[in-house]
Amino acid sequence: MPRTGVVETARLSPAGEQSVPHSGPRATPSNALIAPFSSLVTHRDAIGIFVSRDIRGRYVNSVLGLWWAVIQPLALLALYTFVFSIVMRGRLGDGSSTGEFALYLFCGLLPWLALSDALTRSSSVLIEQSPLIKKVVFPSEILPVHLVLSAIVVEIVGLAVFLGIVVMWGRLPGLALLALPVLLVLQFLFTTGAAWLLATLAVYLRDVRQVVGLVLTLWMFLTPIVYPPSMVPERYQWLLAINPMTTIVGAYRGAMLENRWPEAGPLAVFAVIAIVLFVSGYWLFTRSKRTFADLL
Amino acid sequence: MGSPAIEVERVSKAYRIYPTPRHRALELMTFGARTYHTDFWALRDVSLRVDAGATVGLVGNNGSGKSTLLQVISGIVWPTSGRVAVHGRISSLLELGAGFNPEFSGRENVELYGIVIGLSREETLERIPAIEAFAGIGDFIDRPVKSYSSGMFVRLAFSAAIHVSPDILLVDEALAVGDVAFQHQCIRRIRQMQASGTTIVFVSHDMGMVRSICTEAVLLESGRVAAHGDPATIANIYHARTAGLDAAAAMRGPRPNGDGAAVRFHAGEGFDERVRVFRHGTGAARIRDVELLDRQGRQVSSVEYDEEVILRVHIEYHEDAPFSILGFSIRDKTGTDILGTNTHEENVPLPPRRAGDTVVVDFRQRLPLTGGTYSVTAALAYDRSKPDYFDWVDNALVLTVLPPESGKIVHGKIGLPVDIAVHTQ
Numbered sequence: 001m002p003r004t005g006v007v008e009t010a011r012l013s014p015a016g017e018q019s020v021p022h023s024g025p026r027a028t029p030s031n032a033l034i035a036p037f038s039s040l041v042t043h044r045d046a047i048g049i050f051v052s053r054d055i056r057g058r059y060v061n062s063v064l065g066l067w068w069a070v071i072q073p074l075a076l077l078a079l080y081t082f083v084f085s086i087v088m089r090g091r092l093g094d095g096s097s098t099g100e101f102a103l104y105l106f107c108g109l110l111p112w113l114a115l116s117d118a119l120t121r122s123s124s125v126l127i128e129q130s131p132l133i134k135k136v137v138f139p140s141e142i143l144p145v146h147l148v149l150s151a152i153v154v155e156i157v158g159l160a161v162f163l164g165i166v167v168m169w170g171r172l173p174g175l176a177l178l179a180l181p182v183l184l185v186l187q188f189l190f191t192t193g194a195a196w197l198l199a200t201l202a203v204y205l206r207d208v209r210q211v212v213g214l215v216l217t218l219w220m221f222l223t224p225i226v227y228p229p230s231m232v233p234e235r236y237q238w239l240l241a242i243n244p245m246t247t248i249v250g251a252y253r254g255a256m257l258e259n260r261w262p263e264a265g266p267l268a269v270f271a272v273i274a275i276v277l278f279v280s281g282y283w284l285f286t287r288s289k290r291t292f293a294d295l296l
Numbered sequence: 297m298g299s300p301a302i303e304v305e306r307v308s309k310a311y312r313i314y315p316t317p318r319h320r321a322l323e324l325m326t327f328g329a330r331t332y333h334t335d336f337w338a339l340r341d342v343s344l345r346v347d348a349g350a351t352v353g354l355v356g357n358n359g360s361g362k363s364t365l366l367q368v369i370s371g372i373v374w375p376t377s378g379r380v381a382v383h384g385r386i387s388s389l390l391e392l393g394a395g396f397n398p399e400f401s402g403r404e405n406v407e408l409y410g411i412v413i414g415l416s417r418e419e420t421l422e423r424i425p426a427i428e429a430f431a432g433i434g435d436f437i438d439r440p441v442k443s444y445s446s447g448m449f450v451r452l453a454f455s456a457a458i459h460v461s462p463d464i465l466l467v468d469e470a471l472a473v474g475d476v477a478f479q480h481q482c483i484r485r486i487r488q489m490q491a492s493g494t495t496i497v498f499v500s501h502d503m504g505m506v507r508s509i510c511t512e513a514v515l516l517e518s519g520r521v522a523a524h525g526d527p528a529t530i531a532n533i534y535h536a537r538t539a540g541l542d543a544a545a546a547m548r549g550p551r552p553n554g555d556g557a558a559v560r561f562h563a564g565e566g567f568d569e570r571v572r573v574f575r576h577g578t579g580a581a582r583i584r585d586v587e588l589l590d591r592q593g594r595q596v597s598s599v600e601y602d603e604e605v606i607l608r609v610h611i612e613y614h615e616d617a618p619f620s621i622l623g624f625s626i627r628d629k630t631g632t633d634i635l636g637t638n639t640h641e642e643n644v645p646l647p648p649r650r651a652g653d654t655v656v657v658d659f660r661q662r663l664p665l666t667g668g669t670y671s672v673t674a675a676l677a678y679d680r681s682k683p684d685y686f687d688w689v690d691n692a693l694v695l696t697v698l699p700p701e702s703g704k705i706v707h708g709k710i711g712l713p714v715d716i717a718v719h720t721q
C-alpha cells in the first residue's frame with residue numbers, strides 16, 4: 001500500500017535516485033513546470049490558514065487590531081507627502097501639485113512594500129520556524145508562500161484605502177483597474193520565486209539575511225518609486241530598463257492613477273521573468289529541503 | 297510475519313560538523329574541492345523492519361541515535377545512505393507542540409496543527425471535540441496558549457497528535473511528561489490505537505513502559521542496532537549496560553555462585569573506583585562489593601515488583617574488629633530512604649573479625665516498590681555507641697524495579713499486601 005498523500009513521499013533509494021515530493025511519480029521537464037503550481041493547489045488549506053494566522057498575528061492583541069492595516073498605509077502616505085512633497089518640494093515636473101506627487105509616490109510604494117516585506121521575512125522564515133522543520137513532517141515550501149500572500153493581502157488593503165483617497169481627490173479610476181488582478185498575480189509569482197530562492201540560500205548562509213536588507217534598500221532607490229522615471233538622466237535609463245520592478249511599479253500607477261493599461265511588451269517580459277523565477281525557485285527549494293533539518 | 301509498515305535498510309546518517317559557519321561557506325564556494333567538515337555518524341548501517349500493527353520501543357543512552365532514527369523514518373531527515381520505505385500515514389510526535397504559536401488560542405493551534413500534518417480543514421474540525429475532551433483543559437482551549445501551564449500545554453499537544461488517526465505513530469519521549477493521571481490516560485489511548493492496528497514506534501527511557509506496551513524493542517548504541525528482540529530481554533540488556541554489567545549476566549544466565557554453590561568473598565571489579573566519590577569512613581574495614589541477586593543467585597539489575605532478591609555485601613577487614621554492624625538503605629531518585637535495616641536491629645550480629653578476614657552478608661528482602669530506579673547505600677558501623685563508620689558507601693548499586701505486569705498501579709512508594717472486605721447491608 002502506498003503512503004497516503006499527506007506525508008513526505010520522497011525517499012532516497014539505494015541508487016541515489018530521487019523523486020520530488022508531492023509532484024507525482026517523476027520529475028519530467030513539464031512536471032517541473034507544473035509542480036510549483038500543483039503544490040500550491042495541494043496545500044491550499046495549509047497556505048490559507050498560515051496566511052490568516054500571519055495576518056492576525058501581525059495585529060493580534062493590539063487594541064486597534066486589523067485597523068492597523070488601514071492606519072499604517074495612511075500614516076505612511078502622510079509621512080511621504082510631508083517629506084517628499086512639502087519638505088523636498090518634489091514635483092512630477094509638469095507643474096502638478098504636491099498632492100499629486102504624494103499619490104504618485106505612494107502608488108509605487110505599495111507594491112514595493114509588499115515585495116520588500118515578503119523577501120525580508122522569507123530570508124529568515126526557515127530559521128524562525130525550525131521547530132516545524134526539524135520536528136514535524138511538514139511541507140516547508142509553503143512557509144515562504146504564506147509570507148508573500150500575507151504581504152500581498154496587506155498590499156490589497158493598502159490599495160483599497162489608496163483607491164478611496166484617489167476618488168476623494170477627484171480622480172475617478174477607469175477600466176484599467178481591471179489590470180490589477182493580473183499585476184497582483186504576476187507580482188505574486190515573481191516574489192514567491194525570489195522568496196524560495198532566498199529562503200533556501202539563507203539556510204546555507206545565514207549572511208543572506210543581512211545581504212537582503214542591504215540589497216532591498218539599494219533596489220528601492222534604483223526603482224522609480226520616490227522619483228518619476230523621466231527624472232533619470234538618459235545615460236542611466238538602462239538601469240531602470242533592466243529592473244523588473246520598474247515595469248510593475250509603472251503598471252500600478254497606470255492602472256490606479258492614469259487609467260492606462262500596462263504596456264504589453266514590458267509586461268510580457270516581466271511575466272516570463274516571474275514564471276522562470278517561480279519555477280526555478282521551487283525547484284531549488286524542493287531539491288534542497290531534505291537538508292534543511294540537518295542545517296537548522 | 298505480517299506486511300511491513302516500516303522498512304529501514306542499511307541506513308546511515310552523517311552530520312557534517314563545521315568549526316564555524318565560515319568554513320561551511322568556504323566549502324560551498326570551492327564546490328567541495330576543499331573540505332572543512334568532520335562527519336558525525338548519528339546512525340550506522342541500521343536495518344529494521346516493523347510489521348504493521350507492531351509496537352516497537354527504541355531504547356538506548358542519550359546520543360545513541362534514537363531520535364535521529366525516528367526523524368529518518370518520519371522523513372524529516374534524509375539518510376546519507378540506505379533506504380527507508382514507509383507504508384501508511386505517519387503522525388510523528390517528536391516534540392510536543394512544535395509549531396504552536398503562544399499568542400493564539402489552543403483551538404486555533406490545534407486547527408493549524410491538523411493542517412500542518414496534512415489533514416484537510418474538515419477532517420481537522422471534525423476531530424477538535426475529541427481532542428478537546430481528551431486534553432481536558434476546559435475553557436482554556438479558547439485562551440492563548442501562552443497562558444497555559446506546562447501541563448496543559450502538554451495535554452493539548454499530545455491530544456492533538458494522537459487524534460489524527462495515523463497508521464503509524466512515532467513518539468519521542470513524549471510519554472514521559474504530564475502528571476500520572478494523564479500518563480495513564482495516554483497509555484490507555486495507546487492501547488486502543490494498538491488494538492485498532494496502529495503501528496507504533498516510540499523512544500523511551502522508561503523500561504517499565506517499554507515492557508508493558510511494546511511487542512518488541514530495539515537497543516541502539518552509538519548509532520548501531522545493538523540488540524533487537526522481545527521487550528523484557530532488551531530491557532534487561534539495557535539495564536545491564538547502564539549498570540556496567542555484561543549482557544550475559546543481565547540475561548539471567550547461571551552464575552557459578554548461584555544457589556547451592558558456596559558463597560565466596562570477592563572484591564568487585566571496578567567497585568572501588570566507581571564508588572570512590574560516594575564513600576567515607578575510617579577505612580579500617582572496607583565494603584568491597586555489593587551485588588543484587590535474584591532467588592536463583594543470578595546477578596540482576598532490574599527486578600519485578602515485589603520480587604524477592606538478595607542484597608549481597610562483601611566486606612574485608614583491615615584491622616581487628618570485635619564488633620561491626622552492617623546496614624543498607626534503598627533510596628529513590630529523590631534520595632529518600634525507602635527501605636533499610638541493619639544486622640543490629642535484626643539481631644544477627646556479625647562475628648568478631650581480625651585484620652585480613654572477610655565476611656559476606658546476604659540480606660534477603662522483597663521489594664514491593666513502585667516502578668522506578670533506586671540506589672542502594674551500604675554502611676559498616678563500629679557499634680551503636682560510636683558514631684564512626686568503617687565504611688559508608690552511597691550509590692553502591694543502582695537497581696530498577698519494574699511496575700507490576702498485571703498493570704496494577706502502586707500508589708505511594710511501597711505497595712504492601714492488603715485485605716479488602718466489602719460489607720453491604
